[in-house]
Amino acid sequence: xxxxxxxxxxxxxxxxxxxxxxxxxxxxxxxxxxxxxxxxxxxxxxxxxxxxxxxxxxxxxxxxxxxxxxxxxxxxxxxxxxxxxxxxxxxxxxxxxxxxxxxxxxxxxxxxxxxxxxxxxxxxxxxxxxxxxxxxxxxxxxxxxxxxxxxxxxxxxxxxxxxxxxxxxxxxxxxxxxx
Numbered sequence: 001x002x003x004x005x006x007x008x009x010x011x012x013x014x015x016x017x018x019x020x021x022x023x024x025x026x027x028x029x030x031x032x033x034x035x036x037x038x039x040x041x042x043x044x045x046x047x048x049x050x051x052x053x054x055x056x057x058x059x060x061x062x063x064x065x066x067x068x069x070x071x072x073x074x075x076x077x078x079x080x081x082x083x084x085x086x087x088x089x090x091x092x093x094x095x096x097x098x099x100x101x102x103x104x105x106x107x108x109x110x111x112x113x114x115x116x117x118x119x120x121x122x123x124x125x126x127x128x129x130x131x132x133x134x135x136x137x138x139x140x141x142x143x144x145x146x147x148x149x150x151x152x153x154x155x156x157x158x159x160x161x162x163x164x165x166x167x168x169x170x171x172x173x174x175x176x177x178x179x
Contacts, residue, residue: 082178
């Protein structure tokens, strides 16, 4: 059994997501410990999803927003997975997407961005990567809704995200950046 780093519940060793909170589980590629974030807090190794190969660039590349850190992640089935970033520079929000991650005020790896945003639900939306369609977002029955380019999303219906789209969670607008 392992302990979910987000909700501290005990879950099966072979889990890729927490059964209780939906958190995507990341494992250190060096020591194998479960954690949240890009680097392991024990040994400094890269945190990756089970079965995901990550190739780090030899030197960081620089884009219009600074270091892009363009690693190549493998999606389920071995396809190359583009990096999705959701950003709102005026609110100091810059989130790099994790496949299956919950976005919310109380659950998921992005709570630090939304914990003081009263209109964002505790479990607001979920990000997923589908090899056939790319990155998608699904509203998770949020109180104040999710919009994609000003179109209200129906709960549990996955909508494809495209570079330049505007995703709105309640009253928070985020620009979609896919590289």
